[in-house]
Amino acid sequence: MIMEHLPKLQTKNIVLASQSPRRREILTLMGLPFTPVPSQFEENLDKSSFKSPRDYVMANAHGKAADVAASQTDYDLVIGSDTVVVLDGKVLEKPKSEGEAFRMLAQLSGRQHTVATGVSLIAKGDTTRTFAEETSVWFAHLSDDVIGAYIKTGEPMDKAGAYGIQGRGGALVRRIEGCYFTVMGLPMHALAREIAELCKEHLL
């Protein structure tokens, strides 16, 4: 586990290849020091060329981490990540308009969907570990009024699947199965486990 490596990790230069306030919060909760550096990686991979949403988010996560690693002269670890919502095998990303947010939330209403988050770790010396986690989420039934009121809060617009579990959107979620932090954007337990492995193998 990561807990016993935290003192050593305080001296490391860890770069988060993301501007997401939720991912920042997760690293802060874990007690990891980090610098956020936004990636210039263009997220325009062809979804149909991937076997599964897991493969797709891992490819995006790796693209983001590799882009930032290439731009940094001095780092111990770069963390890239990508999150999508999957409903009936179809990938929902960030809505491009309020109309699209409305349609996404209407589709999610009263049903179960999956959130997939890919993570890619690039350690100094180019050791790379890429993995993905999935969590099932059950939404409450949402009337058009509820969806309209939620969109008015402004919360859905920058989030995969048009909702944030850590915010007003939390009240829409009846239950989850899996890691909560996977839904927020960075699977805390799996990330802690992989970073601890890198420490144990003296790669970090």
Next chain:
Amino acid sequence: MIMEHLPKLQTKNIVLASQSPRRREILTLMGLPFTPVPSQFEENLDKSSFKSPRDYVMANAHGKAADVAASQTDYDLVIGSDTVVVLDGKVLEKPKSEGEAFRMLAQLSGRQHTVATGVSLIAKGDTTRTFAEETSVWFAHLSDDVIGAYIKTGEPMDKAGAYGIQGRGGALVRRIEGCYFTVMGLPMHALAREIAELCKEHLL
């Protein structure tokens, strides 16, 4: 759902009968205005006199809410809450010493347990709604070193079962089944649903 009642709820005097920073955060995430007022209710009910942990946390939640409601001259809603960890049918509350925290965490290591949170709502005019939610939590295997390092962070001491899921302790949790916020101390979806019901019935 609560979303469409939020504008009206901004004008209400909502009292949270708890000093827990985690419960405050949940109400803030929900967008509810509130005043925290600590309850003087003594949590010394005889556990063995309750049929189940659900009944026990509901009794504590109601005791806290009723105590605070009695001390307030003007409120629209008082929210009381109580959370326990249940392992093999045995209730774990806040550890009284670091030794007890160590024993609790060693018991939870590598296993599944249940977190039960009771909530009691007292609206003006004494309408009372009391309910409980349970979430299953799977812990990673924890070595003695990990437990020792976690206790050193100081996080376990004021928490039922000696861990906080929203903090360093989040890395110890492999998966959950149920509402994440039940583990944090206040089941957001169920609370939102019950408050919306009170609004619809013009009791709030």
